[in-house]
Amino acid sequence: MVWATALNDRKANSPAGGGTPLSPETERSLFGEILDWMLAPLLFVWPLSIAFTHYFANNVANFPYDQSLREHVATISRQIQMVDGKPVISLHAATRAMLRADELDSVYFHVLTQDRKLLVGDQDLPVPETTGKGERVPGEIYFRDMEYKGQDIRVAYSFIAEPQAPADQWVLVEVAETTEKRTQLANRIVASVILPQFIIIPLAVMLVWFGLSRGLRPLTRLRNTIEHRDPADLSPIATRRVPEELEPLVEAFNEMLERMKRNVEAQQRFVADAAHQMRTPLTGLKTQAQFAARETNPEALRHALRQIATGVDRAGRLVNQLLTLARTEGSEIGQQQHEPTDLSQLVREVVEDWVIVALDKGIDLGFESPGKAMITGNAFLLRELAKNLIDNAIRYTPSGGHVTCRIIDTGKTVLLEVEDDGIGISLEQAELVFERFYRVDDAAGEGSGLGLAIVQEIANQHDARATLRPNPRGKGAVARVAFATWYPPLPPPAPPEDYAELYRQSPPLGP
Ligand SMILES: Nc1ncnc2c1ncn2[C@@H]1O[C@H](COP(=O)(O)OP(=O)(O)OP(=O)(O)O)[C@@H](O)[C@H]1O
Ligand SMILES: [Mg+2]
Structure with a gap:
Protein backbone atom coordinates (compact mmCIF):
# COMPACT_ATOMS: atom_id res chain seq x y z
CA MET A 1 0.00 0.00 0.00
CA VAL A 2 1.38 3.40 -0.88
CA TRP A 3 0.24 6.49 0.93
CA ALA A 4 1.13 9.85 -0.48
CA THR A 5 2.68 11.59 2.46
CA ALA A 6 3.20 15.14 3.44
CA LEU A 7 6.83 14.49 4.37
CA ASN A 8 7.63 12.80 1.08
CA ASP A 9 5.92 15.49 -0.91
CA ARG A 10 7.97 18.16 0.69
CA LYS A 11 11.15 16.20 0.16
CA ALA A 12 10.41 16.00 -3.55
CA ASN A 13 9.92 19.76 -3.67
CA SER A 14 12.92 20.65 -1.56
CA PRO A 15 15.74 22.48 -3.33
CA ALA A 16 18.63 20.50 -4.73
CA GLY A 17 21.63 19.83 -2.54
CA GLY A 18 19.71 18.17 0.27
CA GLY A 19 22.40 15.48 0.63
CA THR A 20 22.95 12.13 -1.03
CA PRO A 21 19.78 10.84 -2.68
CA LEU A 22 18.49 7.69 -1.02
CA SER A 23 17.81 4.52 -2.99
CA PRO A 24 14.11 3.65 -3.57
CA GLU A 25 14.30 0.85 -0.95
CA THR A 26 15.63 3.10 1.76
CA PHE A 44 -8.95 -7.10 7.47
CA VAL A 45 -10.92 -6.20 10.56
CA TRP A 46 -13.71 -4.46 8.71
CA PRO A 47 -15.05 -7.43 6.69
CA LEU A 48 -14.76 -9.51 9.84
CA SER A 49 -16.87 -7.02 11.76
CA TYR A 65 -40.76 -13.74 15.29
CA ASP A 66 -39.88 -17.07 16.92
CA GLN A 67 -41.86 -15.88 19.90
CA SER A 68 -45.01 -15.34 17.76
CA LEU A 69 -44.53 -18.75 16.02
CA ARG A 70 -44.30 -20.29 19.49
CA GLU A 71 -47.62 -18.64 20.43
CA HIS A 72 -49.27 -19.95 17.25
CA VAL A 73 -48.20 -23.49 18.12
CA ALA A 74 -49.50 -23.07 21.70
CA THR A 75 -52.85 -21.67 20.48
CA ILE A 76 -53.37 -24.61 18.09
CA SER A 77 -52.26 -27.09 20.76
CA ARG A 78 -54.85 -25.76 23.18
CA GLN A 79 -57.61 -26.51 20.66
CA ILE A 80 -56.84 -30.25 20.45
CA GLN A 81 -59.07 -32.44 22.50
CA MET A 82 -59.09 -36.18 23.16
CA ARG A 96 -57.39 -19.38 11.26
CA ALA A 97 -57.57 -15.64 10.68
CA MET A 98 -54.59 -15.10 12.95
CA LEU A 99 -52.60 -17.70 11.04
CA ARG A 100 -53.31 -16.14 7.67
CA ALA A 101 -52.97 -12.53 8.82
CA ASP A 102 -49.35 -11.97 7.75
CA GLU A 103 -48.71 -9.42 5.00
CA LEU A 104 -45.12 -10.25 4.16
CA ASP A 105 -44.73 -13.93 4.89
CA SER A 106 -46.69 -17.04 3.96
CA VAL A 107 -47.71 -19.08 7.01
CA TYR A 108 -48.20 -22.85 6.83
CA PHE A 109 -49.46 -25.16 9.54
CA HIS A 110 -50.73 -28.63 10.09
CA VAL A 111 -51.74 -31.06 12.85
CA LEU A 112 -50.86 -34.76 12.27
CA THR A 113 -51.36 -37.86 14.33
CA GLN A 114 -48.44 -40.20 14.96
CA ASP A 115 -49.54 -42.32 11.97
CA ARG A 116 -49.29 -39.24 9.71
CA LYS A 117 -53.02 -38.69 9.47
CA LEU A 118 -53.77 -35.03 8.77
CA LEU A 119 -56.22 -33.54 11.22
CA VAL A 120 -56.07 -30.01 9.83
CA GLY A 121 -53.81 -27.78 7.69
CA ASP A 122 -51.35 -28.30 4.84
CA GLN A 123 -50.78 -31.95 4.00
CA ASP A 124 -47.38 -31.62 2.34
CA LEU A 125 -45.63 -29.49 4.98
CA PRO A 126 -42.61 -31.71 5.83
CA VAL A 127 -42.54 -33.61 9.11
CA PRO A 128 -39.44 -33.33 11.40
CA GLU A 129 -37.16 -36.32 11.30
CA THR A 130 -37.16 -37.29 14.94
CA THR A 131 -35.50 -40.46 16.03
CA GLY A 132 -35.24 -40.64 19.78
CA LYS A 133 -37.88 -40.10 22.41
CA GLY A 134 -35.77 -37.35 23.94
CA GLU A 135 -36.36 -35.29 20.81
CA ARG A 136 -40.11 -35.13 21.29
CA VAL A 137 -40.76 -34.14 24.87
CA PRO A 138 -44.52 -33.44 25.00
CA GLY A 139 -45.35 -29.75 25.26
CA GLU A 140 -41.83 -28.61 24.33
CA ILE A 141 -41.64 -26.30 21.29
CA TYR A 142 -38.79 -26.91 18.82
CA PHE A 143 -37.54 -24.87 15.88
CA ARG A 144 -35.86 -25.71 12.60
CA ASP A 145 -34.91 -23.97 9.33
CA MET A 146 -35.55 -25.59 5.98
CA GLU A 147 -36.72 -25.04 2.43
CA TYR A 148 -40.32 -25.46 1.34
CA LYS A 149 -41.80 -24.68 -2.07
CA GLY A 150 -38.47 -23.09 -3.04
CA GLN A 151 -38.47 -20.69 -0.11
CA ASP A 152 -36.61 -20.58 3.19
CA ILE A 153 -38.94 -21.26 6.08
CA ARG A 154 -38.65 -21.28 9.84
CA VAL A 155 -40.74 -24.03 11.51
CA ALA A 156 -41.95 -24.27 15.12
CA TYR A 157 -43.30 -27.65 16.13
CA SER A 158 -44.46 -29.50 19.21
CA PHE A 159 -45.63 -32.99 20.13
CA ILE A 160 -48.86 -33.10 22.15
CA ALA A 161 -49.69 -36.19 24.20
CA GLU A 162 -52.06 -37.18 27.02
CA PRO A 163 -50.24 -37.62 30.29
CA GLN A 164 -51.44 -41.23 30.64
CA ALA A 165 -51.26 -42.10 26.93
CA PRO A 166 -48.67 -44.65 25.64
CA ALA A 167 -45.35 -43.20 24.45
CA ASP A 168 -46.07 -43.65 20.73
CA GLN A 169 -49.38 -41.82 20.88
CA TRP A 170 -48.93 -38.18 20.08
CA VAL A 171 -50.13 -35.40 17.83
CA LEU A 172 -47.72 -33.17 15.93
CA VAL A 173 -48.47 -29.47 15.63
CA GLU A 174 -46.32 -27.54 13.15
CA VAL A 175 -46.49 -23.86 12.24
CA ALA A 176 -44.05 -22.50 9.60
CA GLU A 177 -43.50 -19.16 8.01
CA THR A 178 -41.26 -17.82 5.28
CA THR A 179 -38.33 -15.68 6.47
CA GLU A 180 -39.01 -12.42 4.62
CA LYS A 181 -39.79 -10.37 7.76
CA ARG A 182 -36.73 -11.77 9.53
CA THR A 183 -34.42 -11.04 6.58
CA GLN A 184 -35.74 -7.51 6.36
CA LEU A 185 -35.23 -6.89 10.09
CA ALA A 186 -31.74 -8.42 10.04
CA ASN A 187 -30.82 -6.27 7.03
CA ARG A 188 -32.09 -3.19 8.78
CA ILE A 189 -29.98 -3.99 11.86
CA VAL A 190 -26.86 -4.61 9.71
CA ALA A 191 -27.43 -1.38 7.80
CA SER A 192 -27.89 0.64 10.98
CA VAL A 193 -24.56 -0.67 12.27
CA ILE A 194 -22.54 -0.61 9.05
CA LEU A 195 -23.73 2.62 7.45
CA PRO A 196 -22.39 4.92 10.17
CA GLN A 197 -19.04 3.16 9.76
CA PHE A 198 -18.80 4.57 6.23
CA ILE A 199 -18.66 7.99 7.83
CA ILE A 200 -16.77 7.09 11.01
CA ILE A 201 -13.91 5.18 9.36
CA PRO A 202 -12.89 7.84 6.80
CA LEU A 203 -13.21 10.37 9.63
CA ALA A 204 -10.94 8.22 11.82
CA VAL A 205 -8.43 7.91 8.97
CA MET A 206 -8.45 11.68 8.53
CA LEU A 207 -7.98 12.21 12.27
CA VAL A 208 -5.11 9.68 12.33
CA TRP A 209 -3.56 11.43 9.34
CA PHE A 210 -3.92 14.79 10.99
CA GLY A 211 -2.59 13.47 14.31
CA LEU A 212 0.38 11.85 12.65
CA SER A 213 1.39 14.91 10.72
CA ARG A 214 1.09 16.93 13.96
CA GLY A 215 3.06 14.26 15.85
CA LEU A 216 5.82 14.15 13.25
CA ARG A 217 6.12 17.91 13.14
CA PRO A 218 9.19 18.00 15.43
CA LEU A 219 10.92 15.73 12.93
CA THR A 220 10.14 18.11 10.08
CA ARG A 221 11.27 21.04 12.23
CA LEU A 222 14.55 19.26 12.98
CA ARG A 223 15.06 18.53 9.29
CA ASN A 224 14.44 22.17 8.42
CA THR A 225 16.91 23.29 11.08
CA ILE A 226 19.59 21.04 9.61
CA GLU A 227 18.72 21.93 6.01
CA HIS A 228 18.89 25.66 6.59
CA ARG A 229 22.17 25.56 8.44
CA ASP A 230 25.22 27.38 7.20
CA PRO A 231 27.53 24.68 5.76
CA ALA A 232 30.38 26.06 7.87
CA ASP A 233 28.33 26.02 11.08
CA LEU A 234 29.48 23.03 13.13
CA SER A 235 27.92 24.16 16.42
CA PRO A 236 25.70 21.60 18.17
CA ILE A 237 21.96 21.47 17.44
CA ALA A 238 19.86 22.66 20.40
CA LEU A 257 29.67 17.58 14.66
CA GLU A 258 32.03 18.05 17.60
CA ARG A 259 34.47 15.51 16.15
CA MET A 260 34.24 17.16 12.73
CA LYS A 261 34.83 20.55 14.32
CA ARG A 262 37.95 19.31 16.09
CA ASN A 263 39.18 17.73 12.85
CA VAL A 264 38.54 20.86 10.83
CA GLU A 265 40.27 23.01 13.46
CA ALA A 266 43.26 20.64 13.55
CA THR A 280 60.69 30.59 5.94
CA PRO A 281 62.74 28.47 3.48
CA LEU A 282 61.07 30.18 0.52
CA THR A 283 61.92 33.65 1.88
CA GLY A 284 65.49 32.40 2.46
CA LEU A 285 65.66 31.12 -1.11
CA LYS A 286 64.40 34.42 -2.50
CA THR A 287 66.95 36.40 -0.51
CA GLN A 288 69.74 34.10 -1.67
CA ALA A 289 68.59 34.33 -5.29
CA GLN A 290 68.49 38.15 -5.10
CA PHE A 291 71.93 38.12 -3.57
CA ALA A 292 73.26 35.77 -6.30
CA ALA A 293 71.75 37.99 -9.01
CA ARG A 294 73.78 40.94 -7.75
CA GLU A 295 76.99 38.90 -7.35
CA THR A 296 79.76 39.43 -9.94
CA ASN A 297 82.51 37.39 -8.34
CA PRO A 298 82.20 33.86 -9.85
CA GLU A 299 83.39 32.17 -6.62
CA ALA A 300 80.89 34.04 -4.49
CA LEU A 301 78.20 33.37 -7.06
CA ARG A 302 78.96 29.61 -6.95
CA HIS A 303 78.73 29.75 -3.15
CA ALA A 304 75.36 31.51 -3.32
CA LEU A 305 74.08 28.92 -5.80
CA ARG A 306 75.23 26.08 -3.53
CA GLN A 307 73.27 27.69 -0.68
CA ILE A 308 70.23 27.94 -2.92
CA ALA A 309 70.57 24.21 -3.69
CA THR A 310 70.74 23.42 0.07
CA GLY A 311 67.71 25.63 0.65
CA VAL A 312 65.78 23.80 -2.07
CA ASP A 313 66.76 20.46 -0.49
CA ARG A 314 65.47 21.64 2.86
CA ALA A 315 62.22 22.91 1.40
CA GLY A 316 61.87 19.62 -0.51
CA ARG A 317 62.35 17.63 2.70
CA LEU A 318 59.72 19.72 4.46
CA VAL A 319 57.24 19.14 1.64
CA ASN A 320 57.98 15.40 1.80
CA GLN A 321 57.43 15.36 5.55
CA LEU A 322 54.14 17.23 5.20
CA LEU A 323 53.04 14.76 2.51
CA THR A 324 54.00 11.79 4.68
CA LEU A 325 52.01 13.21 7.57
CA ALA A 326 49.01 13.86 5.35
CA ARG A 327 49.23 10.36 3.86
CA THR A 328 49.57 8.74 7.28
CA GLU A 329 46.63 10.65 8.67
CA GLY A 330 44.34 10.12 5.74
CA SER A 331 43.44 6.47 5.41
CA GLU A 332 45.16 6.29 2.01
CA ILE A 333 47.55 3.80 3.56
CA GLY A 334 45.18 2.29 6.02
CA GLN A 335 44.70 -0.78 8.10
CA GLN A 336 43.89 -2.84 5.01
CA GLN A 337 47.51 -2.75 3.85
CA HIS A 338 48.94 -4.03 7.08
CA GLU A 339 50.62 -7.40 6.82
CA PRO A 340 52.97 -9.57 8.86
CA THR A 341 56.40 -7.95 8.65
CA ASP A 342 59.80 -8.83 10.08
CA LEU A 343 60.68 -5.58 11.91
CA SER A 344 64.28 -6.78 12.42
CA GLN A 345 64.89 -7.11 8.71
CA LEU A 346 63.13 -3.86 7.91
CA VAL A 347 65.11 -1.80 10.45
CA ARG A 348 68.38 -3.45 9.37
CA GLU A 349 67.77 -2.18 5.81
CA VAL A 350 67.04 1.36 7.03
CA VAL A 351 70.18 1.34 9.20
CA GLU A 352 72.21 0.25 6.16
CA ASP A 353 70.87 3.28 4.24
CA TRP A 354 72.05 5.59 7.06
CA VAL A 355 75.55 4.17 7.55
CA ILE A 356 77.10 6.64 5.06
CA VAL A 357 75.38 9.64 6.68
CA ALA A 358 76.58 8.49 10.13
CA LEU A 359 80.12 7.90 8.82
CA ASP A 360 80.16 11.38 7.27
CA LYS A 361 79.31 12.85 10.68
CA GLY A 362 81.82 10.60 12.47
CA ILE A 363 79.15 8.67 14.34
CA ASP A 364 79.24 4.94 15.04
CA LEU A 365 75.88 3.54 13.92
CA GLY A 366 75.17 0.02 15.14
CA PHE A 367 72.34 -2.52 14.94
CA GLU A 368 71.41 -5.26 17.42
CA SER A 369 68.67 -7.82 16.90
CA PRO A 370 67.75 -11.25 18.27
CA GLY A 371 66.72 -12.48 14.80
CA LYS A 372 63.23 -12.43 13.35
CA ALA A 373 60.73 -10.15 15.11
CA MET A 374 57.29 -10.35 13.54
CA ILE A 375 54.66 -7.62 13.81
CA THR A 376 51.78 -6.63 11.54
CA GLY A 377 52.24 -3.37 9.80
CA ASN A 378 52.75 -1.38 6.68
CA ALA A 379 56.36 -1.63 5.49
CA PHE A 380 56.39 1.86 3.91
CA LEU A 381 55.19 3.55 7.08
CA LEU A 382 57.43 1.47 9.36
CA ARG A 383 60.47 2.41 7.28
CA GLU A 384 59.44 6.07 7.57
CA LEU A 385 59.17 5.68 11.35
CA ALA A 386 62.62 4.08 11.71
CA LYS A 387 64.12 6.65 9.36
CA ASN A 388 62.89 9.58 11.46
CA LEU A 389 64.17 8.09 14.72
CA ILE A 390 67.62 7.33 13.26
CA THR A 410 59.73 -9.97 24.74
CA GLY A 411 57.32 -12.57 23.36
CA LYS A 412 54.30 -10.27 23.77
CA THR A 413 55.84 -7.08 22.41
CA VAL A 414 58.49 -6.16 19.88
CA LEU A 415 60.46 -3.06 20.92
CA LEU A 416 62.32 -0.82 18.51
CA GLU A 417 64.91 1.22 20.40
CA VAL A 418 67.16 3.94 19.00
CA GLU A 419 69.72 4.88 21.65
CA ASP A 420 72.25 7.69 21.33
CA ASP A 421 74.78 9.43 23.54
CA GLY A 422 74.10 12.84 22.11
CA ILE A 423 72.75 16.08 23.54
CA GLY A 424 69.89 14.28 25.30
CA ILE A 425 66.51 15.60 26.32
CA SER A 426 64.81 16.61 29.55
CA LEU A 427 61.74 14.69 30.76
CA GLU A 428 59.48 17.77 30.32
CA GLN A 429 60.67 18.40 26.75
CA ALA A 430 60.36 14.68 25.94
CA GLU A 431 56.56 15.00 26.42
CA LEU A 432 56.29 17.97 24.06
CA VAL A 433 58.50 16.96 21.16
CA PHE A 434 55.79 14.73 19.60
CA GLU A 435 53.72 17.86 18.85
CA ARG A 436 53.81 19.04 15.27
CA PHE A 437 56.43 21.70 14.50
CA TYR A 438 57.67 21.58 18.08
CA ARG A 439 61.44 21.85 18.43
CA VAL A 440 63.51 22.22 21.58
CA ASP A 441 64.87 25.78 21.50
CA ASP A 442 68.53 24.90 21.52
CA ALA A 443 68.09 21.94 19.16
CA ALA A 444 71.14 21.64 17.03
CA GLY A 445 70.88 21.60 13.27
CA GLU A 446 68.02 22.32 10.90
CA GLY A 447 64.64 20.72 11.17
CA SER A 448 60.97 21.49 11.03
CA GLY A 449 59.74 19.62 14.11
CA LEU A 450 57.66 17.12 12.14
CA GLY A 451 59.79 13.97 12.51
CA LEU A 452 58.40 12.79 15.86
CA ALA A 453 54.84 13.86 14.93
CA ILE A 454 55.13 11.50 11.96
CA VAL A 455 56.53 8.77 14.26
CA GLN A 456 53.59 9.23 16.63
CA GLU A 457 51.03 9.11 13.83
CA ILE A 458 52.53 5.93 12.36
CA ALA A 459 52.74 4.32 15.82
CA ASN A 460 49.05 5.12 16.38
CA GLN A 461 48.16 3.47 13.09
CA HIS A 462 49.94 0.33 14.33
CA ASP A 463 48.41 0.43 17.82
CA ALA A 464 51.94 0.97 19.05
CA VAL A 481 58.31 2.17 19.96
CA ALA A 482 56.47 -0.86 21.37
CA PHE A 483 54.53 -3.08 18.92
CA ALA A 484 52.41 -6.18 19.63
CA THR A 485 54.15 -9.40 18.48
CA TRP A 486 52.44 -11.14 15.57
CA TYR A 487 51.91 -14.88 15.70
CA PRO A 488 50.74 -16.97 12.73
CA PRO A 489 47.19 -18.25 13.16
CA LEU A 490 47.02 -21.76 14.62
CA PRO A 491 46.51 -24.50 11.97
CA PRO A 492 43.20 -26.39 12.26
CA PRO A 493 43.52 -29.53 14.46
CA ALA A 494 44.56 -32.62 12.46
CA PRO A 495 41.82 -35.26 12.13
CA PRO A 496 42.37 -38.21 14.49
CA GLU A 497 44.05 -41.14 12.75
CA ASP A 498 41.82 -44.06 11.99
CA TYR A 499 43.99 -46.87 13.31
CA ALA A 500 41.47 -49.59 12.39
CA GLU A 501 41.52 -48.44 8.74
CA LEU A 502 45.36 -48.29 8.70
CA TYR A 503 45.51 -51.81 10.11
CA ARG A 504 43.15 -53.13 7.42
CA GLN A 505 45.23 -51.54 4.62
CA SER A 506 48.64 -52.77 5.87
CA PRO A 507 49.95 -56.00 4.25
CA PRO A 508 49.61 -59.09 6.44
CA LEU A 509 52.70 -59.92 8.48
CA GLY A 510 54.77 -62.85 7.23
CA PRO A 511 55.38 -65.99 9.28
N1 LIG B 1 67.45 11.73 19.82
C1 LIG B 1 67.18 12.95 20.25
N2 LIG B 1 67.99 13.56 21.13
C2 LIG B 1 67.72 14.78 21.58
N3 LIG B 1 66.70 15.54 21.20
C3 LIG B 1 65.85 15.00 20.31
C4 LIG B 1 66.05 13.69 19.79
N4 LIG B 1 65.03 13.43 18.97
C5 LIG B 1 64.27 14.53 18.93
N5 LIG B 1 64.74 15.49 19.73
C6 LIG B 1 64.14 16.79 19.99
O1 LIG B 1 62.82 16.78 19.61
C7 LIG B 1 62.53 17.83 18.69
C8 LIG B 1 61.49 17.36 17.72
O2 LIG B 1 61.99 16.35 16.89
P1 LIG B 1 61.40 16.11 15.48
O3 LIG B 1 62.06 14.96 14.85
O4 LIG B 1 59.94 16.08 15.62
O5 LIG B 1 61.74 17.42 14.73
P2 LIG B 1 63.10 17.91 14.15
O6 LIG B 1 64.10 16.81 14.19
O7 LIG B 1 63.47 19.16 14.85
O8 LIG B 1 62.75 18.28 12.68
P3 LIG B 1 62.41 17.24 11.51
O9 LIG B 1 61.01 17.52 11.22
O10 LIG B 1 63.32 17.66 10.42
O11 LIG B 1 62.68 15.89 12.02
C9 LIG B 1 63.83 18.12 18.03
O12 LIG B 1 63.87 19.43 17.61
C10 LIG B 1 64.81 17.86 19.17
O13 LIG B 1 64.96 19.00 19.96
MG1 LIG C 1 63.67 14.95 13.40
Missing part, protein backbone atom coordinates in the same frame (compact mmCIF):
# COMPACT_ATOMS: atom_id res chain seq x y z
CA GLU A 27 13.40 6.06 0.94
CA ARG A 28 10.58 4.93 3.18
CA SER A 29 8.71 7.65 4.94
CA LEU A 30 8.06 7.16 8.62
CA PHE A 31 4.66 8.75 8.12
CA GLY A 32 3.68 6.20 5.45
CA GLU A 33 5.06 3.38 7.53
CA ILE A 34 2.95 4.26 10.57
CA LEU A 35 -0.16 4.84 8.46
CA ASP A 36 0.31 1.48 6.74
CA TRP A 37 0.69 -0.37 9.99
CA MET A 38 -2.33 1.34 11.51
CA LEU A 39 -4.72 1.24 8.56
CA ALA A 40 -3.83 -2.01 6.79
CA PRO A 41 -5.12 -4.14 9.70
CA LEU A 42 -8.39 -2.18 9.43
CA LEU A 43 -8.90 -3.62 5.95
CA ILE A 50 -19.49 -7.05 8.95
CA ALA A 51 -19.67 -10.86 9.14
CA PHE A 52 -20.12 -10.77 12.93
CA THR A 53 -22.79 -8.07 12.69
CA HIS A 54 -24.65 -10.16 10.14
CA TYR A 55 -24.60 -13.23 12.33
CA PHE A 56 -25.79 -11.41 15.45
CA ALA A 57 -28.40 -9.41 13.50
CA ASN A 58 -29.97 -12.69 12.29
CA ASN A 59 -30.12 -13.99 15.85
CA VAL A 60 -31.70 -10.80 17.09
CA ALA A 61 -34.22 -10.73 14.22
CA ASN A 62 -35.25 -14.35 14.86
CA PHE A 63 -36.10 -13.76 18.47
CA PRO A 64 -39.44 -11.78 18.30
CA VAL A 83 -62.41 -37.78 22.52
CA ASP A 84 -62.47 -41.51 23.30
CA GLY A 85 -58.68 -41.60 23.22
CA LYS A 86 -58.64 -40.05 19.76
CA PRO A 87 -57.44 -36.53 19.02
CA VAL A 88 -60.03 -34.13 17.68
CA ILE A 89 -59.43 -30.53 16.60
CA SER A 90 -61.80 -27.82 15.57
CA LEU A 91 -59.89 -24.61 14.81
CA HIS A 92 -61.68 -21.43 15.73
CA ALA A 93 -62.22 -18.96 12.94
CA ALA A 94 -60.17 -16.43 14.94
CA THR A 95 -57.23 -18.79 15.01
CA THR A 239 18.08 19.73 22.09
CA ARG A 240 15.62 22.03 23.86
CA ARG A 241 12.59 21.47 21.62
CA VAL A 242 13.56 18.03 20.43
CA PRO A 243 11.21 15.20 21.53
CA GLU A 244 12.57 12.58 23.91
CA GLU A 245 12.75 9.85 21.24
CA LEU A 246 14.86 12.01 18.93
CA GLU A 247 17.23 13.21 21.61
CA PRO A 248 19.72 10.32 21.34
CA LEU A 249 19.82 10.84 17.56
CA VAL A 250 20.48 14.57 17.91
CA GLU A 251 23.08 13.92 20.60
CA ALA A 252 24.88 11.41 18.39
CA PHE A 253 24.74 13.92 15.56
CA ASN A 254 26.11 16.64 17.86
CA GLU A 255 28.97 14.37 18.90
CA MET A 256 29.77 13.81 15.23
CA GLN A 267 43.44 20.72 9.76
CA GLN A 268 43.21 24.49 9.66
CA ARG A 269 45.96 24.74 12.25
CA PHE A 270 48.07 22.28 10.33
CA VAL A 271 47.61 24.11 7.03
CA ALA A 272 48.42 27.44 8.68
CA ASP A 273 51.51 25.97 10.37
CA ALA A 274 52.61 24.27 7.16
CA ALA A 275 52.21 27.52 5.20
CA HIS A 276 54.19 29.36 7.84
CA GLN A 277 56.92 26.73 7.84
CA MET A 278 57.14 26.80 4.05
CA ARG A 279 57.37 30.56 4.03
CA ASP A 391 67.72 10.76 11.64
CA ASN A 392 67.05 12.39 15.03
CA ALA A 393 69.61 10.26 16.86
CA ILE A 394 72.32 11.12 14.32
CA ARG A 395 71.29 14.76 14.13
CA TYR A 396 71.25 15.34 17.89
CA THR A 397 74.49 13.47 18.55
CA PRO A 398 77.79 15.28 18.08
CA SER A 399 80.63 13.83 16.04
CA GLY A 400 82.37 10.89 17.73
CA GLY A 401 79.15 9.71 19.36
CA HIS A 402 77.33 6.37 19.14
CA VAL A 403 73.89 5.48 17.88
CA THR A 404 72.50 1.96 18.40
CA CYS A 405 69.32 0.60 16.82
CA ARG A 406 67.98 -2.35 18.75
CA ILE A 407 65.16 -4.84 18.33
CA ILE A 408 63.95 -6.56 21.51
CA ASP A 409 61.34 -9.32 21.35
CA ARG A 465 53.30 3.43 21.63
CA ALA A 466 56.20 5.79 20.89
CA THR A 467 58.27 7.46 23.63
CA LEU A 468 61.45 9.52 23.92
CA ARG A 469 63.33 9.42 27.24
CA PRO A 470 66.67 10.55 28.58
CA ASN A 471 69.17 7.71 28.18
CA PRO A 472 69.17 5.75 31.49
CA ARG A 473 72.72 4.55 30.71
CA GLY A 474 74.10 8.09 30.85
CA LYS A 475 74.34 10.78 28.13
CA GLY A 476 71.86 11.07 25.30
CA ALA A 477 68.32 9.87 24.64
CA VAL A 478 66.43 6.66 23.87
CA ALA A 479 63.52 6.63 21.48
CA ARG A 480 61.34 3.55 21.83
